[in-house]
Amino acid sequence: MTAYQVQAPARILVIEDDQDIAELERDYLEASGYVVTLAADGPKGLALGLSGGFDLAILDVMLPGMDGLSVCRQLRERTSMPVIMVTARGEDVDVIRGLGVGADDYVTKPFSPSVLVARVRARLAEVQRLRGEERTAGQEPLRMGHVVLNPASHEVSTHGRPVTLTNREYELLAFLMRHPNVVFSRQALYERVWREDAVGDGATVTVHVNRLREKLEDDPSHPELLQTVRGAGYVLRAPERG
Numbered sequence: 372m373t374a375y376q377v378q379a380p381a382r383i384l385v386i387e388d389d390q391d392i393a394e395l396e397r398d399y400l401e402a403s404g405y406v407v408t409l410a411a412d413g414p415k416g417l418a419l420g421l422s423g424g425f426d427l428a429i430l431d432v433m434l435p436g437m438d439g440l441s442v443c444r445q446l447r448e449r450t451s452m453p454v455i456m457v458t459a460r461g462e463d464v465d466v467i468r469g470l471g472v473g474a475d476d477y478v479t480k481p482f483s484p485s486v487l488v489a490r491v492r493a494r495l496a497e498v499q500r501l502r503g504e505e506r507t508a509g510q511e512p513l514r515m516g517h518v519v520l521n522p523a524s525h526e527v528s529t530h531g532r533p534v535t536l537t538n539r540e541y542e543l544l545a546f547l548m549r550h551p552n553v554v555f556s557r558q559a560l561y562e563r564v565w566r567e568d569a570v571g572d573g574a575t576v577t578v579h580v581n582r583l584r585e586k587l588e589d590d591p592s593h594p595e596l597l598q599t600v601r602g603a604g605y606v607l608r609a610p611e612r613g
Contacts, residue, residue: 381426381495382406386416386442387457388434396429399484400491413437420446427494429487431457432469439564440472447473451525451538453494457489470578473537497566498538513548516596516610518587520548527587534586539564543579544587547597547607556604580605 383405387393390411395612396409408425410416413434420428428446432439443454456469456477466477476494478487510523517530520541527534527544536544543564547555555563557576565575584591595610 380404380406382408382424384410384416384419384425384428384490386413386420386428386434386439387431388412389431389520395484396487399488403488403492404489411435413439413442417442417445419453421449423450425452426498427453427455427491429455429491430474432459439466443469443474444472447537448535451536451541453498453538455490455494458484460505466579467574470575471582473540473582475537475539486487513545515548515551515607517589518544518548518596520545529587536583537580540555540579540583540586543576544583547605551607551609554600554603554606560605576605 383400385393385396385400385407387396387409388411393409393411397409400407408419410419411611413436415436416428416430416434417437419425423575430439434442439456443456446452446454454473456466458466458469458477458479466479469477469586476490478490504510513520513522519528521527522545525541527536543560546560548606560576578598581591584594584597588594588596597605598606598608600606
């Protein structure tokens with residue numbers, strides 16, 4: 372996976388085929404101190420994103436050449452750079468699909484450019500916060516069953532094989548591994564991991580839990596590690612072995 376560190380000024384990749392929207396986003400981001408590069412289609416955006424020269428990507432769902440979901444999926448396979456998806460208003464399926472392929476956040480059109488800048492600032496701050504929490508929480512690996520999380524290297528493995536996680540997936544897993552055998556509601560997880568009001572965002576937690584199960588469980592349809600407690604929420608437990 373490409374090494375990822377936030378540096379000042381942060382470099383933002385905007386992948387958007389609507390020139391007016393792209394330039395508006397660029398102007399607001401640059402006014403906030405970010406360095407911005409524009410890409411007008413999926414293939415160019417993907418190539419730039421894989422270059423490792425960016426701290427965050429803003430990615431439209433509808434793009435020529437390659438749709439944003441495909442771009443996000445391929446970015447996620449090789450970089451932990453945060454990705455904010457831009458979807459059409461009312462297209463909830465695009466939101467769920469975007470989160471499902473690894474997006475860290477989303478905004479819906481039409482949106483206020485100042486809101487987008489705030490989302491960018493929040494996502495970059497989360498990365499820095501996570502790094503800081505890992506330093507203060509210690510660097511010893513965390514183990515739960517066949518899963519090992521190494522805060523020092525920001526790496527996760529299952530059965531000794533490395534697993535690629537998004538920043539949000541990693542943060543959720545790290546939180547749960549630091550609180551084993553404790554049941555958390557979706558709302559509590561959203562507030563503790565996302566650090567935002569949980570109203571209306573329980574589905575976001577569910578999507579990320581399902582992604583973790585797909586990557587960590589031997590049988591995601593019958594999870595032994597990241598379990599659902601009906602009517603209560605989720606809990607991380609070591610799998611029982613006979």
